[in-house]
Amino acid sequence: MDWMSVLQFAVHLVSAALMLTGAGIVLAGAVGVIRLPDFYTRMHAAGMTDTLGAELIILGLILQAGFTLVSVKLALLGLIIFLTSPTATHAVANAAYRSGLKPLLRRWRSDENREDAA
Amino acid sequence: MTRKWLYGVTLTLVLTALWALLSGYGLKQPLLSLGVFSIVVTVWMTIRMGLLDGESTPYLRLRYLAYWGWLAREIVKANIAVLRIVLAPVIEIKPVVTRTPVTLTDDVARATLANSYTLTPGTVTMEIEEGGFILHGLDESFCGQEGFRTFERKVKAATGERGA
Numbered sequence: 001m002d003w004m005s006v007l008q009f010a011v012h013l014v015s016a017a018l019m020l021t022g023a024g025i026v027l028a029g030a031v032g033v034i035r036l037p038d039f040y041t042r043m044h045a046a047g048m049t050d051t052l053g054a055e056l057i058i059l060g061l062i063l064q065a066g067f068t069l070v071s072v073k074l075a076l077l078g079l080i081i082f083l084t085s086p087t088a089t090h091a092v093a094n095a096a097y098r099s100g101l102k103p104l105l106r107r108w109r110s111d112e113n114r115e116d117a118a
Numbered sequence: 119m120t121r122k123w124l125y126g127v128t129l130t131l132v133l134t135a136l137w138a139l140l141s142g143y144g145l146k147q148p149l150l151s152l153g154v155f156s157i158v159v160t161v162w163m164t165i166r167m168g169l170l171d172g173e174s175t176p177y178l179r180l181r182y183l184a185y186w187g188w189l190a191r192e193i194v195k196a197n198i199a200v201l202r203i204v205l206a207p208v209i210e211i212k213p214v215v216t217r218t219p220v221t222l223t224d225d226v227a228r229a230t231l232a233n234s235y236t237l238t239p240g241t242v243t244m245e246i247e248e249g250g251f252i253l254h255g256l257d258e259s260f261c262g263q264e265g266f267r268t269f270e271r272k273v274k275a276a277t278g279e280r281g282a
Binding site: 032047069103 | 140232237
């Protein structure tokens with residue numbers, strides 16, 4: 001095995017690790033959306049995790065593509081997600097706030113008050 | 119007037135680079151002439167709509183890159199904190215709505231700060247007001263005012279904060 005193929009293997013390994021971590025983070029965000037009690041708290045799980053998750057997946061794909069034009073396009077995609085994802089989260093939160101949805105504001109535990117967790 | 123010219127030239131250069139990278143065709147007729155046509159039309163429409171200013175010109179600000187590097191670390195930290203809450207066997211949180219004063223006046227700086235709050239410390243920006251933002255925090259432990267001040271200071275340093 002020469003150096004080139006060792007390097008290639010390492011890049012593949014890092015890329016796979018990045019994409020798997022990204023997918024795991026997005027999955028955990030989905031679990032959070034199910035487990036958290038109300039609209040605003042669920043939005044934290046959805047909005048925060050999918051930025052980092054998507055960025056990690058894109059980073060992994062860039063490593064797969066190497067020094068090509070595809071990588072440039074992926075990098076642009078990453079930049080756009082980085083700028084628009086929090087804006088979208090804010091837009092949703094702002095719409096809910098302005099239309100008068102009251103946030104849950106007391107201490108909440110997931111193993112009690114099952115009925116108001118709708 | 120000279121600033122307008124600078125913005126126009128920068129926008130043209132950025133659009134040219136973007137077109138070249140996205141198409142990847144190089145110097146081939148007639149695709150090149152179509153590229154030139156679309157760039158000229160875009161710049162002309164930007165001028166006609168009166169949108170040509172520092173905000174619509176996406177030139178690279180190097181100080182922003184340093185800020186993004188710092189922000190990326192904060193995002194990772196915040197994600198770990200939120201995932202720890204979400205994946206715990208028993209979720210125990212106390213959501214809060216809080217208001218944080220904001221002294222920034224530059225539009226780009228304010229938007230950057232609002233988005234940074236949304237991305238990081240377990241908070242989401244709910245409403246933008248003249249002198250402050252209303253934030254929703256997933257847990258009260260995320261809503262220390264010192265943390266918010268750090269962000270404001272960093273954004274101020276990154277944008278140079280014109281006019282305040």
